[in-house]
Amino acid sequence: MSRTPRPEFRPDPSLSHESMTALQREIAATARFTDAVGFDPGAVAIDEPFDLTTGLPDPTPNAGDPDAPVVVGIDQAFLTGGDDSGANTGDAGDRAVSAVVAIRDGTVIEYAHALTPLSIPYVPGLLAFREGESMLAALDALAVDPDLLVCDGSGRIHFREAGIATHIGVIRDVAGLGVAKGLLCGEPDEPVDERPAGWRTPIRADDTVETAAAGTTIGHAYQSRQYPNSRWVNPVYVSPGHRVSAATTVDLVAALCAGYKLPEPTRLADAHADRVKRRLVDGD
DNA sequence: GCGACAG
């Protein structure tokens, strides 16, 4: 009873702006920003960063504890098309590579990806309608069932509390969160500059968040990495996607970070997307 | 009108 498909929420690039924002309000109303994850952050903790200097690790489907939760990182890369006939989208012919990496008990158990056309340009607040179909296709190509989705971008930190992590999480009815390198909207409780590793502060809704009362905690700034004596690193902005609270979202991201700015599932998905793109650009 | 604005 908690796995109801919601095809009506699938991101459709042909929708009008009004339809898209209306869908986002529905999605936000359906989303649960409370804890229904099914496991503790410690159950998915990754202590050692993956070494990506020699390529990605080979998948080992049978390694580790088969009952541990499956964490899936998702990221995209883009292929610029050669068709310039539609002069206004700026994206005619462009395609998206969505890459997913499934991790269980600290090891990569599966990779998958999808290659799909891009039909609308990037618009802040409407990212799911540009990249959502591609992400869903990549998830469909995955054999294992995700217990947690780690998306590149915002979840509840969004004008209508329906960022891409929330959109995907609600459609698949799976727990999910978003990790963004920049803040889309909302206001940090405290200034975020020059903070030590491990520091965090709530992001509160401001008057640009149409669906929440000002002051509502919609996510956190989290300082995942910091150098002791060098140029300052910016924090990441983490927020609930679906079936997870803001507080648990930060704890999950902290558990999934292993020394780098981005959590391991995101690092791996990013590298996988680049690898798939390179294979396509070259020639298999 | 101007600035802000995930990927």
Add this chain to the structure above:
DNA sequence: ATCTTGTCGC
């Protein structure tokens, strides 16, 4: 997101 060399620091 993407186009890209050198450079600074651990």
